[in-house]
Amino acid sequence: EAAPSFTLNPATIVASEMKMLTKNIQDLLSSGHPSLDKVAKYYVRSEGKHLRPLVVLLMARATYNCPKIEQDGTKRDSISASINIPISSPTILQDFNPTYQGTEPTSMRAAVDPQTTPSDITTQISPSQKRLAEITEMIHAASLLHDDVIDNAEARRGNPSGNLAFGNKMAILAGDFLLGRASVALARLRDAEVVELLATVIANLVEGEFMQLHNGAGETISEKYSPSAFDYYIQKTYLKSASLISKSCRAAAILGGSTKEIADAAYLYGKNLGLSFQLVDDLLDYTITSQDLGKPAQADLKLGLATAPVLFAWEQYEELGPLIVRKFSEPGDVEKALALVQRSNGLERTRELAASFSAKAIEAISIFPDSEAREGLEQIARKGLTRKK
Numbered sequence: 246e247a248a249p250s251f252t253l254n255p256a257t258i259v260a261s262e263m264k265m266l267t268k269n270i271q272d273l274l275s276s277g278h279p280s281l282d283k284v285a286k287y288y289v290r291s292e293g294k295h296l297r298p299l300v301v302l303l304m305a306r307a308t309y310n311c312p313k314i315e316q317d318g319t320k321r322d323s324i325s326a327s328i329n330i331p332i333s334s335p336t337i338l339q340d341f342n343p344t345y346q347g348t349e350p351t352s353m354r355a356a357v358d359p360q361t362t363p364s365d366i367t368t369q370i371s372p373s374q375k376r377l378a379e380i381t382e383m384i385h386a387a388s389l390l391h392d393d394v395i396d397n398a399e400a401r402r403g404n405p406s407g408n409l410a411f412g413n414k415m416a417i418l419a420g421d422f423l424l425g426r427a428s429v430a431l432a433r434l435r436d437a438e439v440v441e442l443l444a445t446v447i448a449n450l451v452e453g454e455f456m457q458l459h460n461g462a463g464e465t466i467s468e469k470y471s472p473s474a475f476d477y478y479i480q481k482t483y484l485k486s487a488s489l490i491s492k493s494c495r496a497a498a499i500l501g502g503s504t505k506e507i508a509d510a511a512y513l514y515g516k517n518l519g520l521s522f523q524l525v526d527d528l529l530d531y532t533i534t535s536q537d538l539g540k541p542a543q544a545d546l547k548l549g550l551a552t553a554p555v556l557f558a559w560e561q562y563e564e565l566g567p568l569i570v571r572k573f574s575e576p577g578d579v580e581k582a583l584a585l586v587q588r589s590n591g592l593e594r595t596r597e598l599a600a601s602f603s604a605k606a607i608e609a610i611s612i613f614p615d616s617e618a619r620e621g622l623e624q625i626a627r628k629g630l631t632r633k634k
C-alpha cells in the first residue's frame with residue numbers, strides 16, 4: 246500500500262467548495278417562515294461530516310480530465326445557467342425578502358458561467374456540479390429527519406434529534422420541504438437524466454426503508470438458513486445506504502459531460518463505497534460502545550434488525566433462525582443472538598465483505614487519469630474500513 250496517500254486529506258482538495266456548501270444550502274432553504282427555516286436547516290449545520298458532498302465534489306474533479314461526449318461543441322454545463330436564481334416561493338418572498346428579482350435567467354447567466362468564475366478554472370468543478378453536491382446533502386438531511394421520526398431517535402451527532410427538538414410533525418414537514426427545495430434546484434440544472442437519477446434516489450430510500458421495516462420476515466425469511474436472506478439484506482443496504490451516493494456520483498460525471506464508460510465507473514465507485522460504509526456501520530453496532538459511537542450501540546438487534554454479522558452467524562448456528570424471524574422480540578433473544586455472533590466468524594466475515602466492496606470501489610475508478618482527486622476518493626474508500634464511528 247502506498248504510504249504517502251495517507252498524508253493527503255481529501256477534504257483539503259475541495260476545501261473552498263466545501264466551505265461554501267452549508268451557506269449555499271441555507272440559501273436554498275430560506276422560506277420566510279422562521280420556524281420552518283430553523284427546522285429545515287437543523288441537519289445542514291457545520292458539524293456534519295458532509296461525506297456525500299465531499300465525494301461528489303471529488304468525483305467532479307476526478308472526472309474532469311476523463312473522456313467527454315462533446316456532441317455539439319457546447320459544454321453541458323452552459324445550459325444550467327438558471328441554477329442561481331433564488332428558488333424561494335415568490336408569494337412568501339415578496340413579503341419577506343426585498344431582493345427577490347423574479348425569474349430572469351439571462352440576468353443570472355454571468356454569475357454562473359464557468360468562464361467568468363475563475364475559481365472554477367482552477368478547481369475544475371462546474372456550478373452545476375457544486376449545486377449537485379448541495380442537492381445530495383439536502384436529500385440526505387431530509388432522509389435523516391424522517392428516519393429519526395421512524396426510529397424514534399433521541400440524538401444525532403451528539404445533539405437532540407430533530408424529532409426530539411421540534412416534534413414529529415415539524416420534523417416530517419421540514420423533511421418534505423427539503424425534498425421540495427432539492428427538487429426545484431435539481432430542475433434548475435436542466436438535465437433530464439440527472440433529474441431522473443436523483444428522483445429515483447428518493448424512491449429508493451423509501452424502498453430501502455420499507456424492506457428494513459419488514460426485514461423479509463414472513464415473506465422471504467424462513468427459520469432455515471437461506472442465502473436469499475443475505476441477498477435481501479444487500480439489496481436493502483443498496484437502496485437505503487448506497488443509492489444516494491452511487492447515483493450522485495453518476496450525476497456528477499454526467500454533468501461534467503463524461504462518456505458512459507466514465508459515468509458507469511463513477512456509479513460503481515459510489516455503489517461499492519456506500520455498501521462498504523454501511524457494512525462497517527453494521528459491524529460497529531456490534532463492536533463499539535455507545536459513547537464512542539455518539540449514538541446508541543448494539544441497537545440493531547434491539548430494533549429487530551438482522552444485519553450482516555448475525556446473518557453470517559446464522560450460517561454456523563441454525564438456532565438463530567427463529568430469533569431472526571421473530572426479530573429478537575422475546576426476552577433473552579438479544580443476549581442469545583449477541584453471544585452467538587461473538588462466537589461465530591460473522592464479525593470477521595462482515596469486515597472482509599466491507600473490505601472487498603472498498604477494493605471494488607477503488608478498482609472502478611482505476612480507469613480515471615491519475616489525480617489528487619482520484620487519490621482522495623481512493624483514500625475515503627480505504628479509511629472507511631478502519632473508522633471507529
Ligand code: FPP
Nearest residue numbers: 387388391392396420447450451454485486
Ligand atoms: C439512516 O439509517 C436512514 C437512511 C439512510 C434512509 C432513511 C430513509 C427514509 C426515512 C425514507 C424517506 C426518505 C426521504 C428522502 C425523505 P439508520 O436509521 O440505520 O441510521 P442512523 O443510525 O443514522 O439513524
Ligand code: MG
Nearest residue numbers: 392393396398
Ligand atoms: Mg435511524
Ligand code: MG
Nearest residue numbers: 392393395396
Ligand atoms: Mg432507520
